[in-house]
Amino acid sequence: MLRKIFFTIFFLIPFSLMLYYGKETFYIDQQAASEQMYDYHFALVTEEVGNNYWRLIEKGAKQRAEELNIYLEYVGPKVTDTDERLDTLDRMIAANVDAIITKGMSDPRFRQLVQKAKEHNIPVATIDTDNATSGRDFYVGTDNFEAGYLAGKTLIEETEGEQKVVVIIGQKDAQNQMERLEGFEQAINQEKRIELVAVAESNITELGAADATYQLLKSRSDITAIFGITALDGMGIVQAIQEFQPTTRPYVLAFDILPETIDLIEDDKIQATIAQYPEEMGQKAVEEMYQLYQNGSPEQIHHTKTGVIKKEDIMNGEVFLKEGE
Ligand code: BGC
Numbered sequence: 351m352l353r354k355i356f357f358t359i360f361f362l363i364p365f366s367l368m369l370y371y372g373k374e375t376f377y378i379d380q381q382a383a384s385e386q387m388y389d390y391h392f393a394l395v396t397e398e399v400g401n402n403y404w405r406l407i408e409k410g411a412k413q414r415a416e417e418l419n420i421y422l423e424y425v426g427p428k429v430t431d432t433d434e435r436l437d438t439l440d441r442m443i444a445a446n447v448d449a450i451i452t453k454g455m456s457d458p459r460f461r462q463l464v465q466k467a468k469e470h471n472i473p474v475a476t477i478d479t480d481n482a483t484s485g486r487d488f489y490v491g492t493d494n495f496e497a498g499y500l501a502g503k504t505l506i507e508e509t510e511g512e513q514k515v516v517v518i519i520g521q522k523d524a525q526n527q528m529e530r531l532e533g534f535e536q537a538i539n540q541e542k543r544i545e546l547v548a549v550a551e552s553n554i555t556e557l558g559a560a561d562a563t564y565q566l567l568k569s570r571s572d573i574t575a576i577f578g579i580t581a582l583d584g585m586g587i588v589q590a591i592q593e594f595q596p597t598t599r600p601y602v603l604a605f606d607i608l609p610e611t612i613d614l615i616e617d618d619k620i621q622a623t624i625a626q627y628p629e630e631m632g633q634k635a636v637e638e639m640y641q642l643y644q645n646g647s648p649e650q651i652h653h654t655k656t657g658v659i660k661k662e663d664i665m666n667g668e669v670f671l672k673e674g675e
Contacts, residue, residue, distance in 0.1 A: 388421040392639060393442040394632070395435065395452035396426035397478075398554065402608050403581040403628055407477065410632025411451065418640050423447070430521070430554050432457055439463045443470055449639045450474045454481035454489070456525045461485065473642055477635045478628070479526035482650075487642060490635040490652040491526075492626045497656045498530030501577060501603055501624050502537025504658050505544065508621060509601055513544040514572045518562050518587060520554035520580035527579050530605070534577065547573070552583050559586025560593075567594045574600055581606035588619045607659055607669050615661050622660045625671060630654045 394411050396404045408424045415422035425442070427434035435452075436459050442450055443466055450467055454460070454476035461484040464474050473487045480489040505515065515538070519527050531549070538544040548566055552558035559578060567573060567590060576591075578584040584604025591599065604611050604623040614620040631654050642648045657671045664670070 388419055390418075390420045390448040390640070390643065391423065392420050392449045392451060392636065393423045393425060393445075393447045394477075394635075395438050395442060395450060396424060397435065397453050398430045399424070399426050399428055401430075401554070401581070403606055403626075406628035407632040410629035410634075411636045412632070413629075414633040414636040418636065420636065420640065422636065436460065436463060440466075443467050443472060446470065447472060448643075451477050451635045451639060453477060454479040454484065454486065454525060456481060456523055473639065475635050475639055477631050479524065480651075481525060488638060488648045488650050488652065490638060491631050491654060492656050493653045494526040494529035495533040497605075497624050497626070498533025498535075498579075499537045500533070500656060500658060501530070501605075502534040504622050504624075505538060505575060505577070505601070505603060506541050509544070509575060511543060513574045513601075514547045514570075515544060515575045515577060516548045516550065516563075516566050516573055517546065518552050518559050518576065518578045518583045519549055520552055520583065522549070522551055530579050534579075544575075552578075552580070552586060554580050554582060556582040556586040556589070559583040560589040561586075563587045563590035564594055567591070567596055571596075574598070575603065576600050577603040579605055581608055581611075584611050584614065584620050584623060588614055591619075609667065612659075612664055612667055612669060615659065616664060616667070618661070622658055625655070625657045625659050625669065627654045627656075 394408060398404055412422050426438050439452060440463060450472055460481060464484045464486055467474050468485060476486045476489045478491045517531060519531060535546060550562035550566060552562050559582060563576060563586060576587050578587050587602055602620045604620045607623060607625045611620060611623050615623060634652055638648050638652060659669055
């Protein structure tokens with residue numbers, strides 16, 4: 351009995367304590383070491399973590415971050431949600447990251463958070479969607495008005511006779527999409543035969559776009575063209591057309607060059623799409639943020655390429671953007 355007590359007091363307890371604290375110390379050391387391995391910690395706050403378009407932005411950003419020895423954290427809501435995205439931004443400020451790259455928002459709380467980040471000396475860049483009055487350091491992404499204008503021009507060039515057009519928009523309060531719509535309207539307003547008859551929201555999901563399109567096709571029989579303004583809208587539009595089977599198939603114009611959209615163009619289900627380059631956006635944003643740390647003041651606007659992609663620009667699933675676009 352005495353031997354047992356002796357063994358517990360002098361051997362088992364000290365040994366357990368040694369193991370516990372040793373492990374803790376080792377864990378902290380490991381964490382510190384991995385943080386020390388990187389020169390900076392940047393946060394990329396996405397609109398929707400699993401969205402394939404945003405995964406391409408993440409891919410480009412991570413690639414450049416790795417080359418520049420930056421730890422890039424990709425965070426945001428599972429499905430698009432304004433409050434959650436703002437909360438994530440706030441959390442990243444509290445975590446005192448070295449920089450934030452995020453989709454610009456028109457919500458006034460976004461501006462307040464950009465200001466808060468600046469008070470903590472955390473630079474902020476907008477990506478994909480700008481908000482120039484928020485005080486952000488710079489923007490990387492498509493010129494959305496021009497892209498919308500290009501879509502309108504494409505519809506003019508590719509159709510004949512009277513056109514009743516509907517637009518499926520992701521969210522009416524998203525600045526990039528409003529700019530695309532403005533550009534589109536400005537282009538088609540030059541042509542009397544083309545009329546925009548409805549705008550419906552998809553909440554940036556394929557299912558939402560399918561639903562909205564189906565309801566529109568059901569409520570009016572004169573629709574001749576449909577323009578899907580965000581990455582998954584074109585796919586949803588095609589789904590609804592397949593289900594509703596209208597007597598004359600509308601002309602479908604999409605946005606982005608995700609593989610599914612390219613397949614649908616090759617199958618003649620989508621006639622054209624406006625290309626954006628999300629991977630380049632991710633790369634460029636990280637690179638410019640890094641430059642900001644090296645040299646101070648960056649240029650305010652960095653537009654990435656856009657262009658119209660039709661069947662003739664695709665070969666074996668690969669897209670070839672024409673020179674000058
Ligand atoms: C837009 C993004 C949006 C995405 C949704 C893209 O066309 O540029 O802002 O999050 O579509 O799938």
